[in-house]
Amino acid sequence: MKRIQVQYFAVLREQAGCSEEKIKTPADTPAALYQELCRRHGFTLPAGGLKVAINDDFAAWDAPLKDGVRVVFIPPFAGG
Amino acid sequence: MKRIQVQYFAVLREQAGCSEEKIKTPADTPAALYQELCRRHGFTLPAGGLKVAINDDFAAWDAPLKDGVRVVFIPPFAGG
Amino acid sequence: MFRISSTALNPDALRRELLDSRAGGYVSFEGRVRNRNAGREVCLLEYEVYGELAEKEGARIIAEAQRKFAIFSAACAHRRGRLKIGDIAVWAGVTAEHRGAAFAACSYIIDETKKRVPIWKKEHYATGSSDWISQPAPGKTHKPVAKRKS
Amino acid sequence: MFRISSTALNPDALRRELLDSRAGGYVSFEGRVRNRNAGREVCLLEYEVYGELAEKEGARIIAEAQRKFAIFSAACAHRRGRLKIGDIAVWAGVTAEHRGAAFAACSYIIDETKKRVPIWKKEHYATGSSDWISQPAPGKTHKPVAKRKS
Numbered sequence: 001m002k003r004i005q006v007q008y009f010a011v012l013r014e015q016a017g018c019s020e021e022k023i024k025t026p027a028d029t030p031a032a033l034y035q036e037l038c039r040r041h042g043f044t045l046p047a048g049g050l051k052v053a054i055n056d057d058f059a060a061w062d063a064p065l066k067d068g069v070r071v072v073f074i075p076p077f078a079g080g
Numbered sequence: 081m082k083r084i085q086v087q088y089f090a091v092l093r094e095q096a097g098c099s100e101e102k103i104k105t106p107a108d109t110p111a112a113l114y115q116e117l118c119r120r121h122g123f124t125l126p127a128g129g130l131k132v133a134i135n136d137d138f139a140a141w142d143a144p145l146k147d148g149v150r151v152v153f154i155p156p157f158a159g160g
Numbered sequence: 161m162f163r164i165s166s167t168a169l170n171p172d173a174l175r176r177e178l179l180d181s182r183a184g185g186y187v188s189f190e191g192r193v194r195n196r197n198a199g200r201e202v203c204l205l206e207y208e209v210y211g212e213l214a215e216k217e218g219a220r221i222i223a224e225a226q227r228k229f230a231i232f233s234a235a236c237a238h239r240r241g242r243l244k245i246g247d248i249a250v251w252a253g254v255t256a257e258h259r260g261a262a263f264a265a266c267s268y269i270i271d272e273t274k275k276r277v278p279i280w281k282k283e284h285y286a287t288g289s290s291d292w293i294s295q296p297a298p299g300k301t302h303k304p305v306a307k308r309k310s
Numbered sequence: 311m312f313r314i315s316s317t318a319l320n321p322d323a324l325r326r327e328l329l330d331s332r333a334g335g336y337v338s339f340e341g342r343v344r345n346r347n348a349g350r351e352v353c354l355l356e357y358e359v360y361g362e363l364a365e366k367e368g369a370r371i372i373a374e375a376q377r378k379f380a381i382f383s384a385a386c387a388h389r390r391g392r393l394k395i396g397d398i399a400v401w402a403g404v405t406a407e408h409r410g411a412a413f414a415a416c417s418y419i420i421d422e423t424k425k426r427v428p429i430w431k432k433e434h435y436a437t438g439s440s441d442w443i444s445q446p447a448p449g450k451t452h453k454p455v456a457k458r459k460s
Contacts (some may be wrong), residue, residue, distance in 0.1 A: 006194060009280055011280075011292045053210075053213055056213050073208065074278050079165075131428075133360075142431075152360060155442070158443050158444050159424050160398075183344070186342065187338070189413075190336040192334060196332070266337075267409070
């Protein structure tokens with residue numbers, strides 16, 4: 001089990017009901033972690049529309065998930 | 081003979097030594113008038129590089145020159 | 161310089177940071193909160209920013225613009241927080257010797273910022289409802305990200 | 311609105327005349343007097359304007375921009391008289407719902423103003439000499455109009 005810090009923004013923050021949480025998970029990739037969080041929080045956004053960041057850098061959905069990292073799932077955005 | 085008011089800007093003003101003059105001329109077109117003025121003032125700019133305005137509207141070099149109009153020969157310019 | 165700001169953007173002050181006696185041309189863009197979007201009357205806008213990544217990605221965009229275009233300096237600033245109609249949400253400014261490069265670079269910075277910098281926008285409507293808005297497909301107006309939870 | 315001004319241009323005041331709650335995008339351009347042109351050190355610039363025709367032609371350019379691009383409002387102001395390094399010689403501003411139209415219209419207004427509005431520029435150099443400058447051929451820097459009379 002890994003300890004992962006997850007941070008939420010915008011619609012994911014509202015659906016999760018918090019902007020940050022620490023979780024223990026067997027997930028090996030951001031993709032697996034997002035699936036697990038969808039079950040827990042009932043997220044309506046499909047992973048295909050999101051990006052993911054690990055420790056504040058964009059990362060691949062199949063990147064290895066190491067113990068202690070910070071993960072952000074990035075919903076579609078529109079600055080400006 | 082027609083009475084024409086001629087106005088000068090920029091390099092033509094400096095070469096003519098005045099910004100405006102009233103002249104009597106037999107010239108029937110701006111082209112003929114410019115030739116006459118070149119002889120009088122020693123303008124160095126060929127007509128090909130200039131534009132001409134009659135009564136504050138762009139005009140053709142072979143437009144008829146009527147008595148009492150105001151003519152401006154417009155040297156190459158560069159605003160901005 | 162790319163900056164996320166929690167207070168009102170002041171284009172005049174931002175511009176003064178850029179000016180340079182070599183610069184013949186200065187082009188700037190200001191994006192303001194409109195009173196309508198996609199036919200709905202907007203009262204208020206809320207911007208939420210993933211700050212760490214936004215500043216990294218924004219700095220990359222400015223560096224790219226410096227590389228791609230013959231410009232002297234470039235900057236961009238984006239608001240976070242609650243904005244009213246007419247407030248400036250985003251500003252970009254570029255100085256260059258010649259205006260073509262300044263126009264191209266300023267347009268590039270805004271396009272890339274909207275595409276790549278993680279900033280979310282929630283529109284609050286006159287009807288009392290609200291929606292998170294995502295980047296539109298080319299030629300389309302902005303649309304809601306997800307249906308609101310009922 | 312196209313204006314020839316004998317006093318300093320104030321972009322902030324000019325912008326305020328354009329603003330509109332419908333306008334999502336504002337693009338502006340400022341052309342400033344540079345300290346060098348074509349490799350020569352410039353101290354001072356003098357702008358001479360054929361006022362009646364400049365204002366007519368300028369108004370036509372603004373009207374064309376309104377017709378060609380999906381914009382709300384557009385304006386341009388140009389200085390006459392003596393300018394120092396860093397002074398604003400020309401300003402153009404455009405508001406639009408979408409930024410693409412605002413960038414295109416602002417660029418159009420400046421290009422056409424330089425091409426079509428009878429405004430002459432005399433550069434005074436650090437060496438004490440001066441030259442009337444004409445519109446450069448595409449890709450070239452400005453060049454003197456005529457040799458000075460000796």
